[in-house]
Amino acid sequence: MREFLARQLPFVISLAIGLAAWEIVGRNSSEAFMAPLSETLVRFWELVQSGELINQSLSSASLFVTGLALAIVVGMPLGLLLARVRILREALDLYIMILYATPMVALIPFILSLMGFGFAPKVLVVFLFAVFSILYNTVEGARSIKPELVEVARSYRSGEWALWRDVIVPYTLPFTMTGVRQAIGRALVGMIAAEFFLSSTGLGQLIMTATQNFDTVAVFAAILVIVAAGLALTRLGLVLENHFTRWRV
Amino acid sequence: MSVTTLATRAAYRRSPFAGAALPRLIAGIIILALWQAIVPRFAPEFVATPSGIASVFTKVVASPAFLSAAGVTLLAVAEGLAIAVVLGTAIGLAMGRSTVVDRALRHYINAFNAMPMIVVLPIFSLWFGYSGSARLATVVFAAIFAMIVSVADGARSMPHEFDEVGRSFRSGRLRMLFDIVLPSATPYFLAGVRLAAGRALIGAVVAEFFTAINGLGYFILFNSRTFHHNEAFVAVIFLAGFGVGFDALVNAATRRFLPWYRRDEK
Numbered sequence: 001m002r003e004f005l006a007r008q009l010p011f012v013i014s015l016a017i018g019l020a021a022w023e024i025v026g027r028n029s030s031e032a033f034m035a036p037l038s039e040t041l042v043r044f045w046e047l048v049q050s051g052e053l054i055n056q057s058l059s060s061a062s063l064f065v066t067g068l069a070l071a072i073v074v075g076m077p078l079g080l081l082l083a084r085v086r087i088l089r090e091a092l093d094l095y096i097m098i099l100y101a102t103p104m105v106a107l108i109p110f111i112l113s114l115m116g117f118g119f120a121p122k123v124l125v126v127f128l129f130a131v132f133s134i135l136y137n138t139v140e141g142a143r144s145i146k147p148e149l150v151e152v153a154r155s156y157r158s159g160e161w162a163l164w165r166d167v168i169v170p171y172t173l174p175f176t177m178t179g180v181r182q183a184i185g186r187a188l189v190g191m192i193a194a195e196f197f198l199s200s201t202g203l204g205q206l207i208m209t210a211t212q213n214f215d216t217v218a219v220f221a222a223i224l225v226i227v228a229a230g231l232a233l234t235r236l237g238l239v240l241e242n243h244f245t246r247w248r249v
Numbered sequence: 250m251s252v253t254t255l256a257t258r259a260a261y262r263r264s265p266f267a268g269a270a271l272p273r274l275i276a277g278i279i280i281l282a283l284w285q286a287i288v289p290r291f292a293p294e295f296v297a298t299p300s301g302i303a304s305v306f307t308k309v310v311a312s313p314a315f316l317s318a319a320g321v322t323l324l325a326v327a328e329g330l331a332i333a334v335v336l337g338t339a340i341g342l343a344m345g346r347s348t349v350v351d352r353a354l355r356h357y358i359n360a361f362n363a364m365p366m367i368v369v370l371p372i373f374s375l376w377f378g379y380s381g382s383a384r385l386a387t388v389v390f391a392a393i394f395a396m397i398v399s400v401a402d403g404a405r406s407m408p409h410e411f412d413e414v415g416r417s418f419r420s421g422r423l424r425m426l427f428d429i430v431l432p433s434a435t436p437y438f439l440a441g442v443r444l445a446a447g448r449a450l451i452g453a454v455v456a457e458f459f460t461a462i463n464g465l466g467y468f469i470l471f472n473s474r475t476f477h478h479n480e481a482f483v484a485v486i487f488l489a490g491f492g493v494g495f496d497a498l499v500n501a502a503t504r505r506f507l508p509w510y511r512r513d514e515k
Contacts, residue, residue: 007352014353033375090269091276101492103451105458106466106485109473114292189365189451196367197458211371223368230363 035217044221052206057225060191060202063119067126068187075131075183076176079138083145083172084164093139100136104128104190108197117199122191125198129190130183134176141175142168174245181237188230295476302479302486309483315468319487322453322464325381329388330449334442336389337396341441342426344397345404345434358401362394366452370459384456384464391452392445399444403437404430436503436510443499450492 019037026036035043047053082089108125115121145168153167195204203222210218281299288298309315344351344358369390370383377383407430415425431438457466465484472481503510 010349010352011356014357018357087272091272093269094273095276095280097496098489098493101447101496102485102489103447103454103492105451105454106469106488108458109470109481110297110478113473113476113478114296185363185365189367192365192367193455196370207368207371211375216372216375219371223364223372226368227360227364230365231360234359234363 032214032216035220039217040220040224043217044224047206047218047221053221053225056202056206056222057229060195060204063122063126063194063202064187064191067123067190068130068183070123070127071130071134071183071187072180074127075134075179076138079135079142079176079179080164080169080172082135082139083142083168089139089142093143096132096135096139100132104132105193108193112198122194122198122201125194126187126190129193130187133182133186134179137179137182138172138176141172144175145171174241177241177244181234181241184233184237185230188226188233192226295478297478297482302482305479306483309480315484318463318465318468318484321381322457322466323491325384325388325464326446326449326453329385329452330392330442330446332385333389333392333396333445333449337393337441337445338400338431338438340393341397341400342404342430342434344401346426346430351401358394358397361390362398366391366448367455367459370456373456374460379460379462381462383460384453384462387456388449388452392449395444395448396441399437399441400434403434403441406437407433436507439499439503439507443496446495446499447492450488454488 022037024036026034026039044053082092104125107128111121111124115124149167149171150163153163158166191202192204195202196208200208203226206222207219210216210222285299288296340354340358344354366387370387373386373390374383377386411429411433412425415429420428453464454466454469456462457464458470461467461470465488469481469484472478472484
């Protein structure tokens with residue numbers, strides 16, 4: 001117990017300094033610029049009680065989950081297919097790599113003028129942000145399957161199905177999960193970007209309207225929620241990744 | 250087996266672009282052809298097509314509006330990235346070498362790193378005005394945490410023996426930092442730079458969308474709103490090219506200067 005306290009001491013001190021600094025700076029600057037911690041928490045509670053924060057968070061969450069789920073459902077099978085069919089992989093890996101490195105935000109204005117306002121274009125944005133991490137990592141993994149593994153399986157006369165079940169999927173899955181972890185972070189950025197620049201909904205809308213009304217306290221309260229969600233999701237991604245990479249050690 | 254086939258085999262192994270050139274070319278042609286054939290059937294006429302983009306490409310690239318936009322954005326990214334790399338490396342090294350600093354800062358860094366950086370845009374545009382400074386701040390903010398996390402990981406993963414050898418030769422703290430810790434963390438450093446550069450680019454484009462200041466992001470926004478999708482797409486190609494080019498540069502640097510480092514051996 002004592003040791004635990006000693007370990008946590010630097011963090012407790014730095015947290016105290018950080019929170020105190022937030023409070024002091026907030027109190028000594030213009031209301032429109034910076035909100036002190038105390039007011040942010042009060043406002044956070046008000047927003048929770050009015051139901052606004054919860055509704056907007058749920059709306060954001062549904063966008064995030066739909067987009068990410070689509071990305072996984074499309075990215076994983078496609079990635080595994082590319083893992084097996086070498087000619088497809090060689091034909092497409094360059095383009096996947098290019099799309100992986102392209103800042104997808106740049107496509108938002110096109111999506112806006114093609115698909116307008118609504119749920120579907122926003123899901124597309126989240127999907128595009130997420131899917132190429134999954135694909136790229138799966139293909140990278142597939143490229144590194146040792147030919148010996150496949151040869152051994154073949155020499156034991158394993159059929160196509162057994163090869164997939166026992167060699168290709170288990171080998172590639174850890175890489176795919178690294179992609180999923182990255183995709184979670186990217187999808188969160190895509191979610192906010194879609195809510196900012198396409199039709200305004202969810203936490204993005206909360207931030208936008210609050211900014212326009214110079215209601216900086218509410219902006220901070222919403223950012224607090226997003227940081228918490230980001231931390232929780234990052235953790236989830238790590239847990240997922242570790243779960244599937246256990247055998248690799 | 251003759252010498253030439255051996256040589257070509259070696260070349261094939263070395264370059265990832267050699268053996269698969271034909272399938273890639275065919276796939277590329279198919280993708281472009283599908284785009285050219287299908288998109289105009291469903292979408293209005295102003296929507297970008299490969300032929301449309303090709304026909305405006307040289308005109309756009311030579312136009313002063315595009316050149317100034319590209320220059321401004323790339324300069325902001327370079328400037329922000331430089332700040333993020335220097336500051337991020339310093340903070341990352343401090344965290345990697347000192348447990349106290351690490352414990353004090355770790356949770357802050359993790360929180361900021363997990364946060365989608367674009368939520369700070371409204372606050373930054375309030376603090377810095379709708380100006381280049383808001384974009385620069387966004388770029389730095391977007392890039393720095395990836396840098397800190399990577400460098401801290403690198404400094405932490407240094408083998409213990411290095412420390413001991415350094416100390417038994419009575420090397421000073423600073424000397425140790427620059428001559429032992431930093432070189433051994435270089436692969437992590439480069440990985441961090443690569444990640445940070447991608448995020449910096451996104452940060453710059455998003456900041457330009459948000460604040461409507463001159464740059465490639467605004468160039469895309471303005472042209473797509475005025476139904477010049479082909480022109481806008483040229484800027485997208487440039488952004489993609491920058492992203493891919495920077496990745497390739499960092500990979501080449503890793504292969505050239507750090508031949509001892511293999512990712513899969515980790």
